Amino acid sequence: MSPTPQQRRAARHQQAGAGAGTPAARRGPSGGTKKPITVEAIVSTAFGIVETEGYEALTMRRVATALETGPSSLYAHVVNKEDLDELLIGRLCAAIDLPQPDPATWRQQIIGVCAQLRDQYLRYPGISRAAFAVAPSNLDTLRVGEGMLAIMLAGGVNPRAAAWAIDSLTLYVNAYSLEVSLLDTQPAHDEDGWVVSRAELLRRFAALPGTFPQTKRYAAELTAGTGHDRFAFTVGLMIDGLTHR
Amino acid sequence: MSPTPQQRRAARHQQAGAGAGTPAARRGPSGGTKKPITVEAIVSTAFGIVETEGYEALTMRRVATALETGPSSLYAHVVNKEDLDELLIGRLCAAIDLPQPDPATWRQQIIGVCAQLRDQYLRYPGISRAAFAVAPSNLDTLRVGEGMLAIMLAGGVNPRAAAWAIDSLTLYVNAYSLEVSLLDTQPAHDEDGWVVSRAELLRRFAALPGTFPQTKRYAAELTAGTGHDRFAFTVGLMIDGLTHR
DNA sequence: CTGTGATATAGAACACTGTTCGCTATACTG
DNA sequence: CAGTATAGCGAACAGTGTTCTATATCACAG
Numbered sequence A, B: 001m002s003p004t005p006q007q008r009r010a011a012r013h014q015q016a017g018a019g020a021g022t023p024a025a026r027r028g029p030s031g032g033t034k035k036p037i038t039v040e041a042i043v044s045t046a047f048g049i050v051e052t053e054g055y056e057a058l059t060m061r062r063v064a065t066a067l068e069t070g071p072s073s074l075y076a077h078v079v080n081k082e083d084l085d086e087l088l089i090g091r092l093c094a095a096i097d098l099p100q101p102d103p104a105t106w107r108q109q110i111i112g113v114c115a116q117l118r119d120q121y122l123r124y125p126g127i128s129r130a131a132f133a134v135a136p137s138n139l140d141t142l143r144v145g146e147g148m149l150a151i152m153l154a155g156g157v158n159p160r161a162a163a164w165a166i167d168s169l170t171l172y173v174n175a176y177s178l179e180v181s182l183l184d185t186q187p188a189h190d191e192d193g194w195v196v197s198r199a200e201l202l203r204r205f206a207a208l209p210g211t212f213p214q215t216k217r218y219a220a221e222l223t224a225g226t227g228h229d230r231f232a233f234t235v236g237l238m239i240d241g242l243t244h245r
Numbered sequence C: 001c002t003g004t005g006a007t008a009t010a011g012a013a014c015a016c017t018g019t020t021c022g023c024t025a026t027a028c029t030g
Numbered sequence D: 001c002a003g004t005a006t007a008g009c010g011a012a013c014a015g016t017g018t019t020c021t022a023t024a025t026c027a028c029a030g
Helices: A005-011 A039-053 A060-066 A071-076 A081-094 A106-123 A139-154 A159-185 A198-206 A213-217 A219-223 A229-243 B005-011 B039-053 B060-066 B071-076 B081-094 B106-123 B139-154 B159-185 B198-206 B213-217 B219-223 B229-243
Strands: none
Touching: A005 A081, A039 A060, A039 A081, A060 A071, A060 A081, A081 A106, A081 A139, A106 A139, A106 A159, A106 A229, A139 A159, A139 B213, A159 A229, A159 B159, A159 B219, A159 B229, A198 A213, A198 A219, A213 A219, A213 B139, A219 B159, A229 B159, A229 B229, B005 B081, B039 B060, B039 B081, B060 B071, B060 B081, B081 B106, B081 B139, B106 B139, B106 B159, B106 B229, B139 B159, B159 B229, B198 B213, B198 B219, B213 B219
16 A cells, blocks of 8 residues: 555654555556656656746646646645645755765855755745745754754854754745745836836935935945845854854 | 825835825715725734734735625725735834934844844734735835944944845844744644644654754754744844954 | 456536726715 | 716636545456
8 A cells, every 4th residue: 555645744754654565556547658646746847847937836736737637636646735845845955965064164064055055945936935834843854954953063063052043044045045036036027016126226225215314325235235145144144153152 | 186006005115106185085885884995994904814813814805804895895995915915014114113323232222123023023923924025115114224224333333244134134033933923823733733842843853763863962952942032042143243243 | 357446547616815897876076 | 966086896707725526447356
């Protein structure tokens, strides 16, 4: 008997759902003419959709039609959409490379892991929104946490501070990725729509009333954010604060 | 002629939409028997719904029925749901008290503003999700940014560092509030559902395989998060890192 | 070789969501 | 009093996640 989606999901949270057994490999009404629907196939096509059309476009129906089937067919392999989200985040975290802890370069190692997470998130725009809902007992996300914890402990950081800083860092990486995704998904519909470009934002800051003196004066600094400078700044900020205590 | 919702929204982004004119105060088919629907009424009832049932429950229909009308009636005062979200975040930010910058206590002042934001967000569970989507040209959110910028500049922080740090702080406050809301909205459905209590989380960490040595060893530190300790820790971390450079 | 039961696959439907179209009944203007 | 602008609102559209029920195929027992 192949595991039900519920059991599979439980295993992802260490709840060791009963017997696994053989995959069984039965075929449905379509016979062997079509590829069978598997969890892997669902996750793969889901990633494809998010990569090309963004997380907003990821619906059960969209995945189903991409697999040339109906929405209900997915529910034999996936508990619900939340489960699919968790699978995506899990596979994304599984792709993170965790270096062997090195006390000499632990700061760079942490930054490297954060940058990996960021790049993975940005590769699939908007997917970090799903990361907020993933429970902390998920094995894949826990693996990344374990890796970062090991690096920080090797660096001599106090355990409690390390634990909390990891939490903060992942939270910030999620939020940063989400914001960036939201901004460059909407392609600057200037005409009567918002978001706009940096130049337009500068113009608006300049046009602010007198109650915004600092914002007007330092508009250049406020809007300066080429590339991932802000990201590196903040991560560095937290790590530096971590060492000075 | 009273301003259309589009003009009202434009004004919120300084685009100074044409003539304001008198409110007009016309009455519809229901005559004077019922309170007229206003933007204020919509926002108020929306806040009430979010406060008692969470952001997930905030739908146009829910607001409409609370106002004893149909969904379409709202669209005369609000552009769309995104607009309503922005109104909510705007009013929330407008309630933030910004202290007169004091170079002696600027750190505490920043922490105070962040705590205010956090408490407002947590008072309306899940509403911080809407904050991610609000454009940076919104006047109400800009006001908070201006206040924090003034405080940091008074504290002698480098303008560019201050601008970026404010960005990071607000992003973190949003993310933290969202996570906390998500966690305690779902009231620990232990039986075959996730989330669970701290005790259960500790048990699961203890039951982890040997590939998670640090997580198992420091399970106590990882799960220790009474109250807003983690919040204060992270905000302090960033501010400290800000001063040591 | 035939019958039976398990099971992966679908189709249709339900209860929702945000949003728009077109009508009605009102209140102000000339 | 006539005319018109307009706030309100019912119904409908195109979506969403999810579930119920039926079907078509397979592996296996006899």
